[in-house]
Amino acid sequence: MTADDGQRPARAERPLVAIVDDHHLFRAGVRAELAEACEVVGEAATPAEAIAMIGAAAPQVVLLDVHLPDGGGLAVLEAFRGVAGAPAFLALSVSDAAEDVVPMVRAGARGYVTKTIETPALLDAIARVRDGEPYFSPRLAAFVLQAFSAPEEEADDELDQLTPREREVLHHLARGYPYKRIAQRLGISPRTVESHVGSVLRKLQLSSRHELSHWAATRGLVGREE
Amino acid sequence: MSARLGDAQPGEGTTNARLGDPVWRATAVTGLVLLVALLLALGAHDRGPRVAAVALAVGTLPAVALVLAPRAVRRLRGDEGRSLLLALPVAALALALLIAAGLDGRRDVLLLAVTALGAAAGVVLIGSELRQRTASAGRRAARTPWQRLTTVERVRSLPWQAGAGALLVGWSALVGIGIVGPRLSGSGIAWTVLLIVLIGLGALVLVLVPLLVGAAARGDRDRLAQAREDERLRVGAHLHDSVLQTLALVQRQASDPAAVARLARGQERALRAWMAGEAELDAATLAGALHATVEEVEDQEEVEVEATVLGDRPLDEPGRALVAAAREALRNAARHAPGSAVVVFAELSPHGAAVWVRDEGDGFDLAQVPAERRGVRDAIVGRMAGVGGEAAIDSSPGEGTEVALRLGDAIERSAGA
Numbered sequence: 046m047t048a049d050d051g052q053r054p055a056r057a058e059r060p061l062v063a064i065v066d067d068h069h070l071f072r073a074g075v076r077a078e079l080a081e082a083c084e085v086v087g088e089a090a091t092p093a094e095a096i097a098m099i100g101a102a103a104p105q106v107v108l109l110d111v112h113l114p115d116g117g118g119l120a121v122l123e124a125f126r127g128v129a130g131a132p133a134f135l136a137l138s139v140s141d142a143a144e145d146v147v148p149m150v151r152a153g154a155r156g157y158v159t160k161t162i163e164t165p166a167l168l169d170a171i172a173r174v175r176d177g178e179p180y181f182s183p184r185l186a187a188f189v190l191q192a193f194s195a196p197e198e199e200a201d202d203e204l205d206q207l208t209p210r211e212r213e214v215l216h217h218l219a220r221g222y223p224y225k226r227i228a229q230r231l232g233i234s235p236r237t238v239e240s241h242v243g244s245v246l247r248k249l250q251l252s253s254r255h256e257l258s259h260w261a262a263t264r265g266l267v268g269r270e271e
Numbered sequence: 272m273s274a275r276l277g278d279a280q281p282g283e284g285t286t287n288a289r290l291g292d293p294v295w296r297a298t299a300v301t302g303l304v305l306l307v308a309l310l311l312a313l314g315a316h317d318r319g320p321r322v323a324a325v326a327l328a329v330g331t332l333p334a335v336a337l338v339l340a341p342r343a344v345r346r347l348r349g350d351e352g353r354s355l356l357l358a359l360p361v362a363a364l365a366l367a368l369l370i371a372a373g374l375d376g377r378r379d380v381l382l383l384a385v386t387a388l389g390a391a392a393g394v395v396l397i398g399s400e401l402r403q404r405t406a407s408a409g410r411r412a413a414r415t416p417w418q419r420l421t422t423v424e425r426v427r428s429l430p431w432q433a434g435a436g437a438l439l440v441g442w443s444a445l446v447g448i449g450i451v452g453p454r455l456s457g458s459g460i461a462w463t464v465l466l467i468v469l470i471g472l473g474a475l476v477l478v479l480v481p482l483l484v485g486a487a488a489r490g491d492r493d494r495l496a497q498a499r500e501d502e503r504l505r506v507g508a509h510l511h512d513s514v515l516q517t518l519a520l521v522q523r524q525a526s527d528p529a530a531v532a533r534l535a536r537g538q539e540r541a542l543r544a545w546m547a548g549e550a551e552l553d554a555a556t557l558a559g560a561l562h563a564t565v566e567e568v569e570d571q572e573e574v575e576v577e578a579t580v581l582g583d584r585p586l587d588e589p590g591r592a593l594v595a596a597a598r599e600a601l602r603n604a605a606r607h608a609p610g611s612a613v614v615v616f617a618e619l620s621p622h623g624a625a626v627w628v629r630d631e632g633d634g635f636d637l638a639q640v641p642a643e644r645r646g647v648r649d650a651i652v653g654r655m656a657g658v659g660g661e662a663a664i665d666s667s668p669g670e671g672t673e674v675a676l677r678l679g680d681a682i683e684r685s686a687g688a
Contacts, residue, residue: 142546161539183614187579219579220627221614226670 060175063087063104063132065095065121067113071160075108078164083171092120099125104132105175109154111138111145122152133174143188150189151250156180178239179246186218189249207245214241309385382450390443396436397480401487437480441473513541533570540566557590557619558583561626564598565615572605578615584624589658589678593624596654596662600628600674603647608632608671623679630673634666651676661685 087102089095125131136154608630655662666672
């Protein structure tokens with residue numbers, strides 16, 4: 046949705062992509078969709094296969110399904126956490142529930158898209174994460190905004206708070222604005238918008254769990270326990 | 272992921288978690304201190320009751336200050352205060368006896384105080400065991416994925432707490448009888464009968480408590496199984512009415528791709544709402560009404576809307592006006608920005624509401640809006656103004672259009688920003 050109208054300097058080479066999904070038909074479908082613009086270098090159906098395949102095929106971007114047998118997409122993300130030269134992971138799922146979206150991004154995925162995404166938007170997302178940027182769909186931005194909407198008294202850790210600017214950028218993303226328009230509206234450069242989103246992603250991955258339980262509680266997901 | 276691991280191996284993890292828990296450590300330490308003090312007091316009573324009283328007080332005070340008092344406060348704040356309420360009179364009696372012992376220095380009074388304290392502790396232990404056993408099964412059944420992810424599973428296999436409690440109560444009863452018995456006037460036979468009755472009662476308690484605890488746990492398991500079965504039937508009934516129905520329709524209309532796409536989209540939306548627990552809310556809340564409106568416009572105008580609603584509030588008169596204005600804005604977006612995706616973002620709270628409807632269409636110059644479109648705009652702005660709300664339209668040629676609708680404290684926040 047946050048398509049950037051191809052304004053960014055596109056890298057000439059086609060991105061090397063791997064697809065990890067336990068549905069054979071879905072892999073075939075995505076492979077066909079991506080054939081125009083990407084090089085699909087590998088496929089896998091389970092976390093174990095995926096880890097071996099990624100090591101062998103060295104893709105730049107891995108499209109990673111959330112719901113896999115034997116540990117889910119999280120298992121793959123855990124395996125590559127902190128590994129130098131690891132590919133960029135773009136989580137891909139039919140689910141857009143917060144409890145699926147947020148753990149994947151916290152575990153290291155650079156973005157999250159649902160499987161109903163249109164091909165151009167998917168290509169944009171792949172190009173973005175390949176270039177080391179995060180890709181936040183409006184819904185993901187909204188969830189993240191909510192994850193950080195803690196009351197003031199919890200200002201103990203800088204990582205648990207967003208700066209007003211980051212909040213503003215995220216708010217615009219949630220409302221469906223592309224980076225270019227956010228930059229215009231806030232009077233900053235698109236690069237700065239990107240760096241704000243990047244630092245939000247970093248905070249999301251590093252902040253204490255407390256904030257996110259608070260987030261779950263405000264969503265009414267957690268009942269009152271003593 | 273951690274949730275699944277946590278469920279599988281409760282044994283070692285809980286011991287470590289307990290040792291790491293400061294409350295647990297404080298309880299264990301004060302318990303030990305109390306035990307040592309009791310032994311000292313019993314050993315020292317020959318040297319004079321005052322020494323024994325001091326030893327007892329040293330042992331008792333930390334127990335009261337560090338364990339019983341905080342627990343009492345915490346329990347009484349919740350609705351779990353029953354076991355403590357039971358034990359409080361006994362503990363008060365013990366305290367009174369302790370003071371009396373300190374004042375007049377008789378060791379029998381002192382021993383009575385000890386036994387009363389022991390009985391109080393026993394009642395607390397039994398009560399807490401029963402409470403945990405009955406509560407944990409229900410809580411596990413009510414867990415959401417997030418709770419399973421964030422809470423540590425605490426499983427106790429043996430009713431050791433209740434057992435220790437029963438032992439304490441029994442011991443206190445025996446010692447109490449031993450002290451009070453000889454002082455009672457009356458014949459030896461009456462006393463023997465009383466003793467037998469009391470010992471019988473004690474034995475009954477010893478036998479019954481574990482049985483009761485076991486029965487409560489079994490009852491929980493049965494209820495859990497029943498709840499699972501009910502849930503399965505409920506899910507089955509829902510899938511039958513919705514997904515299977517839609518699949519049947521899709522098969523019959525396979526020749527009409529547009530109809531199939533519409534069916535699939537509508538079903539997808541309904542299923543998501545149901546999984547998120549929104550189906551029950553229906554249109555009784557503002558979030559439910561917004562979702563319903565988005566769905567309605569999507570179907571009527573053949574447009575795709577990505578709607579994210581955070582928070583919720585009851586649907587009141589201003590809320591209904593907000594929904595009507597949002598519907599107008601959505602229709603506008605669908606008509607004037609055909610083919611582009613429409614994004615709806617809503618932040619709702621009991622004190623206010625803000626909804627943004629944005630399209631990626633051609634946009635327009637607000638100053639040069641033809642009269643008939645101004646009418647639509649007035650419908651949106653006027654509706655919001657009529658209920659004390661606010662509507663702002665932001666558009667320029669080539670940049671798409673965004674309509675912002677606000678109620679309550681969202682207005683002040685946007686003015687302050």
